[in-house]
Structure formats: C-alpha cells, structure tokens
Amino acid sequence: MKIIVPMAGRGSRLRPHTLTIPKPLIPVAGKPIVHQLVTDITQVLGEPIEEIAFILGDPAFFGEDVVTSLQELGENLGAKVSIYRQLNPKGTGHAIMCAEPSLSGPAVIAYADTLIRATFNLDKEADSVIWTKRVDNPEAYGVVNLNEKEEIIELVEKPKTFVSDQAVIGIYYFKEVSELKKELQYVLDNEIIHGGEYQINDGIKRMMYAGKVFKTGTVEEWMDCGNKEVTVETNGKMLQFLMDDGKQLLSEKYTSENSKVIPPCYIGDGVVLKNATVGPFVSIGNETTLENCTVKNSIIQTQSVIKNATLDNAMIGNHVMYDGNFTQISIGDYSELK
The missing domain is CATH 3.90.550.10 (Spore Coat Polysaccharide Biosynthesis Protein SpsA; Chain A)
Structure with missing residues (x-):
C-alpha cells in the first residue's frame, strides 16, 4: 500500500x-x-x-x-x-x-x-x-x-x-x-x-x-x-482523543513551579511553567516558558516566552516573546509584544 x-x-x-x-x-x-x-x-x-x-x-x-x-x-x-x-x-x-x-x-x-x-x-x-x-x-x-x-x-x-x-x-x-x-x-x-x-x-x-x-x-x-479558530478547536479534540486512548501527553522533561496542569494538555520537552495554570485543551511546544499565566484552549509552539498573560482561544508561533493581557490573539513566528 x-x-x-x-x-x-x-x-x-x-x-x-x-x-x-x-x-x-x-x-x-x-x-x-x-x-x-x-x-x-x-x-x-x-x-x-x-x-x-x-x-x-x-x-x-x-x-x-x-x-x-x-x-x-x-x-x-x-x-x-x-x-x-x-x-x-x-x-x-x-x-x-x-x-x-x-x-x-x-x-x-x-x-x-x-x-x-x-x-x-x-x-x-x-x-x-x-x-x-x-x-x-x-x-x-x-x-x-x-x-x-x-x-x-x-x-x-x-x-x-x-x-x-x-x-x-x-x-x-x-x-x-x-x-x-x-x-x-x-x-x-x-x-x-x-x-x-x-x-x-x-x-x-x-x-x-x-x-x-x-x-x-x-x-x-x-x-x-x-484557519486559526478551527485549528485551536481541532487541537482540543485531538488532545481529548489521545488522552482517552491512554497516550502520554506530558513530557517527563518539563519543569513546574507553583503551577497546575488541567488535562487534556500536551507539554513538550524543556517546557518551564512558573506560577501558571495550563489547560484544559492546551498544547505547548518544546523549550517554551510560561510565567504568571493562565492558558486554556490554546496552542503555543516552541522556544517562546509568555509572561503575565491570560489566554483563551490563542495560537502563538515559535520564538515569540509576549508580555501582556490580550486574550484572543494570533501571533506568528519571531514576533515580540512587550
């Protein structure tokens, strides 16, 4: 085949x-x-x-x-x-x-x-x-x-x-x-x-x-x-399916300090969570840091730093630096909002 x-x-x-x-x-x-x-x-x-x-x-x-x-x-x-x-x-x-x-x-x-x-x-x-x-x-x-x-x-x-x-x-x-x-x-x-x-x-x-x-x-x-809205929705559905299938979604190589993960979520290698509440229906790519954040129904890709954010229905690319209080956002690679 x-x-x-x-x-x-x-x-x-x-x-x-x-x-x-x-x-x-x-x-x-x-x-x-x-x-x-x-x-x-x-x-x-x-x-x-x-x-x-x-x-x-x-x-x-x-x-x-x-x-x-x-x-x-x-x-x-x-x-x-x-x-x-x-x-x-x-x-x-x-x-x-x-x-x-x-x-x-x-x-x-x-x-x-x-x-x-x-x-x-x-x-x-x-x-x-x-x-x-x-x-x-x-x-x-x-x-x-x-x-x-x-x-x-x-x-x-x-x-x-x-x-x-x-x-x-x-x-x-x-x-x-x-x-x-x-x-x-x-x-x-x-x-x-x-x-x-x-x-x-x-x-x-x-x-x-x-x-x-x-x-x-x-x-x-x-x-x-x-588009962004349906991709975020699909991410949530896939996370639920994978969790129901018994798949391992949380890396053993991420660190958490005073943080909470509400399943289903995917968390990649090298992710750092500080004073963060993550989930449900969130995917976080490798080596991304979340600090003082509340995130649900969102996709955040690799090597980004997100601080002081409350995010819902968000999609954030790679190598992003974000510090703020916007909620429904769509940010591409190498963007900076400070």
Missing part, C-alpha cells in the same frame, strides 16, 4: 503561522498535522505502508527541513519516502500527476489539511473508496450520490436539493491508482479545467463513467485545520 499526500499549498488562511512554516507541519496536539494524518490513515488501513509520496511546493518554502521532517515520518512507519514538487498551483489533479512515478498499485490519496478519527474496514474489493463524513448541512459541501447498492454514482458539489448527507473529506483509496493516473492524464491532455484548475474529481468521474465501482468509508470525526 502507498499513501500519496499533496501538500504544496501555502495555507494562506492560517497566516501568520504559515508565513514561515507550511501548514501541514503546524503542530496539533504536539505533532505536525501531516504526521497525525498519515499515522491515523495507517492505523485505519491496518497493513504495512510500502511508500509515502509527498507533493511539495517551491523548495524556497518547502525546504530541506520540511523534507527531513517527512523522511523521519516515513522512517517511523517503515516506509520509503518519495518527494515530488508542484511548482505551479494548477489544481488537485495536476498535483497528483506530479507524483506520476509513484502512481501504481493500491494507494490512498490524502490532502494534508484535515485530521480524522475512523474505525471502518476498508472495502478493498471496490475499485475505489471515497472517505466521507455525515454532516448536518450537506448543501455546504461536496457530497456523494449513492445507488441502491450503496455504490457512489456521482459527486455533487454543494447541492441545492438533497442528494445525501455524506460529505467528501479529501481522502481516497484506489485498488489500482494507475487507473486514476490514466484518467487524469486524459484530463491534462484535453485541458479539462474547472475553477481554472485541473481537478481530481474529473479523473474520478471518468473512472465512474468507465464502470469502476466506488464505495464509501465513513469516518467518525473530520477535523479541519484551515
């Missing part, structure tokens, strides 16, 4: 945090988004991963540090890592085709901007499985249309009348991904463009027209990391 991860976007909705770090490497519950996603997919698949192919953007932004992080992820999962580049943002279908040498055999394609919780058994007899989530407002999403055999016969974008309540979340299984490659090549060769870009859906629709059988795999949780 392979996992193909297009992640060349710049994550503009999550600025300023993505000005210096690609969105898939922003930490949620102590682990980069893409690391969480690929690990969770591996658990659902329940079989060894042969290769993980990442499609990155411009090397000036997706540099060697990004490549190193992804290689470490692959090593931890016992998988070969392949790195490809999408230098021009021409859409989801074009991004996948940038990994053309890896598009053979069974594969999962997953876009690295959401997190999931799922326990379903993947139907590997189907030609493809599109992962979905039941939603209350399907008119706001792309949804699947099913026949009487529970096979997907159509993808419908933001339907004005009810089609189904199963929204497409951006994770797909292909029993033979070269079938998708063939159809996407047709899309590119014939310049089939929607919204100014080449879309994966056009390749999928051509597979459906050719008689390929598509089924659904429905996840219990689908968590977005698109």
